[in-house]
Amino acid sequence: xxxxxxGFRGRRPDNATADRLPPGQYETKDxxxxxxxxxxxxxxxxxxxxxxxxxxxxxxxxxxxxSALPRTSLTTDIHCVTKWSKxxxxxxxxxxxxxxxxxxxxxxxxxxxxxxxxxxxxxxxVPVADLTQGKGMIAFIYEGEPLDPEHGGPARxxxxxxxxxxxxxxxxxxxxxxxxxxxxxxSLGYHMYGDxxxxxxxxxxP
Amino acid sequence: MTSTATPAARRVAWRPATVAQIIEETxxxxxxxxxxxxxxxxxxGQHVDVRLTAEDGYQAQRSYSIASxxxxxxxxxxxxxxxxxxxxxxxxxxxxxxxxxxLRGPVGGYFVWDxxxxxxLLLVAGGSGIVPxxxxxRHRASSVTDExxxxxxxxxxxxxxxRWSDVIYRDELERLVASDPTVxxxxxxxxxxxxxxxxxxxxxxxxMLVDVAWPPDERPRAYICGPTPLVETVASxxxxxxxxxxxxxxxxxxxxxxx
Amino acid sequence: MTANAGTSxxxxxDGNAAAGLLSEIFARDVTVARATCAGCGRxxxxxxxxxxxxxxxAVLRCPGCxxxxxxxxxxxxxxxxxxxxxxxxxxxxx
Numbered sequence: 001x002x003x004x005x006x007g008f009r010g011r012r013p014d015n016a017t018a019d020r021l022p023p024g025q026y027e028t029k030d031x032x033x034x035x036x037x038x039x040x041x042x043x044x045x046x047x048x049x050x051x052x053x054x055x056x057x058x059x060x061x062x063x064x065x066x067s068a069l070p071r072t073s074l075t076t077d078i079h080c081v082t083k084w085s086k087x088x089x090x091x092x093x094x095x096x097x098x099x100x101x102x103x104x105x106x107x108x109x110x111x112x113x114x115x116x117x118x119x120x121x122x123x124x125x126v127p128v129a130d131l132t133q134g135k136g137m138i139a140f141i142y143e144g145e146p147l148d149p150e151h152g153g154p155a156r157x158x159x160x161x162x163x164x165x166x167x168x169x170x171x172x173x174x175x176x177x178x179x180x181x182x183x184x185x186x187s188l189g190y191h192m193y194g195d196x197x198x199x200x201x202x203x204x205x206p
Numbered sequence: 207m208t209s210t211a212t213p214a215a216r217r218v219a220w221r222p223a224t225v226a227q228i229i230e231e232t233x234x235x236x237x238x239x240x241x242x243x244x245x246x247x248x249x250x251g252q253h254v255d256v257r258l259t260a261e262d263g264y265q266a267q268r269s270y271s272i273a274s275x276x277x278x279x280x281x282x283x284x285x286x287x288x289x290x291x292x293x294x295x296x297x298x299x300x301x302x303x304x305x306x307x308x309l310r311g312p313v314g315g316y317f318v319w320d321x322x323x324x325x326x327l328l329l330v331a332g333g334s335g336i337v338p339x340x341x342x343x344r345h346r347a348s349s350v351t352d353e354x355x356x357x358x359x360x361x362x363x364x365x366x367x368x369r370w371s372d373v374i375y376r377d378e379l380e381r382l383v384a385s386d387p388t389v390x391x392x393x394x395x396x397x398x399x400x401x402x403x404x405x406x407x408x409x410x411x412x413x414m415l416v417d418v419a420w421p422p423d424e425r426p427r428a429y430i431c432g433p434t435p436l437v438e439t440v441a442s443x444x445x446x447x448x449x450x451x452x453x454x455x456x457x458x459x460x461x462x463x464x465x
Numbered sequence: 466m467t468a469n470a471g472t473s474x475x476x477x478x479d480g481n482a483a484a485g486l487l488s489e490i491f492a493r494d495v496t497v498a499r500a501t502c503a504g505c506g507r508x509x510x511x512x513x514x515x516x517x518x519x520x521x522x523a524v525l526r527c528p529g530c531x532x533x534x535x536x537x538x539x540x541x542x543x544x545x546x547x548x549x550x551x552x553x554x555x556x557x558x559x
Contacts, residue, residue: 002308004259005258005259005305008260008296010265036524185522188547190540255485313494316510317512
């Protein structure tokens with residue numbers, strides 16, 4: 001056991017917020033920025049969004065087309081694996097259900113898993129069942145304003161019931177996979193699924 | 207058992223450290239003088255990781271630059287209190303002489319200066335970025351005592367602070383300049399300069415560097431430490447002025463300004 | 466050296482700040498080791514690479530081409546390192 005420092009308590013939640021916090025988390029009123037690389041600067045003119053199936057068949061929307069899709073909004077708590085949680089964040093975007101539905105009409109077949117792929121090379125894997133039924137969206141408005149580049153703008157994946165590393169910033173593509181494959185952090189020891197309520201931070205956590 | 211390997215090569219492990227003395231440097235910065243079991247020694251510019259464990263096992267960890275010179279008897283860290291800082295609020299608040307925590311290091315052999323590296327020595331600090339640079343100045347003061355060597359190894363410090371009351375090691379820097387004409391210290395006070403202040407009052411920019419730093423053909427060794435925006439600006443301006451990038455070393459503290 | 470709330474261009478630190486984590490894997494202060502980027506061939510001290518995502522581990526990128534040179538994490542049970550972005554790493558013995 002490590003040496004204990006007298007009087008050190010660290011951050012602890014008060015009782016009011018404790019029920020809302022997954023194990024091991026503390027509430028923050030900030031919105032910390034954590035990035036695995038430099039912030040990409042993709043203009044809306046260059047931006048597009050793609051769903052790609054296992055045969056390589058794709059459906060693509062440019063920014064104007066994407067913005068014209070039916071929108072959804074969500075107020076939710078978010079939980080970062082680095083232990084901060086932020087309550088009541090407000091997002092607007094296009095639900096993954098809408099995208100999967102449109103894609104199916106154009107011959108792009110969903111499979112059980114998706115790899116989210118972002119500008120800058122970041123990737124993360126998510127089961128499709130965790131993105132549909134209202135559980136996930138491609139978000140481009142945060143707190144009523146266009147999503148800032150440092151927080152993932154023009155658009156990011158939002159899947160708030162999982163640790164926030166799964167909500168890939170600067171997302172450009174959802175690539176369907178037959179089996180679950182490890183993305184950027186998952187290939188380096190982070191949990192393949194990442195449920196904050198079961199504290200699934202790392203590979204091997206139950 | 208002591209190791210004969212140099213600090214860069216030795217294994218790093220967590221060691222217990224006991225607070226031997228607390229020195230209030232400014233209203234928001236404090237130096238902790240520590241007694242560390244089997245401390246292997248360090249080089250000026252290196253840092254340590256500090257780990258605190260609460261009674262229930264909760265742990266937190268942060269890095270702090272070493273303020274003391276390699277030859278100083280005791281290891282000293284200078285910590286700036288951050289508003290939301292879990293560890294800095296403990297180290298700048300509750301901690302008492304006799305308290306213990308864990309330390310790992312020294313680490314960071316990239317951002318070091320030894321007198322053997324030569325000069326001239328250009329140091330640029332923002333806020334608590336002064337800490338590792340002060341270790342370098344203290345190392346220089348204790349190692350270079352004869353006048354001709356000092357003249358061959360001049361040092362200039364450009365130090366940006368928000369207020370005069372935020373300037374860490376203020377008196378020691380004044381004494382250093384008074385006793386050693388080969389050291390020059392220039393302050394810029396960016397937010398609330400004192401009434402009678404005749405010095406710089408703005409963020410470090412190219413014009414200030416042209417004024418204070420050596421010209422590039424003197425080939426100074428430059429060390430820049432502090433909040434990321436300051437470090438970015440100074441490093442790119444020095445490079446733009448023609449200083450050799452290989453002689454410019456940076457230590458960014460991140461946007462919060464804390465190491 | 467933790468990354469907290471901040472603006473985009475200010476998010477990276479110097480590789481030197483990863484010294485503690487990397488020392489657990491290498492048993493030495495690796496920041497003075499030189500790594501050659503497998504992407505563009507540029508050689509840098511690890512301490513001079515661009516460090517991102519320090520709260521999750523360490524992602525060290527080439528200052529020239531921004532490719533990932535070294536990645537490392539520390540979980541409850543393991544230290545992970547991916548050095549495939551480095552063609553080689555040379556560590557001085559003294």
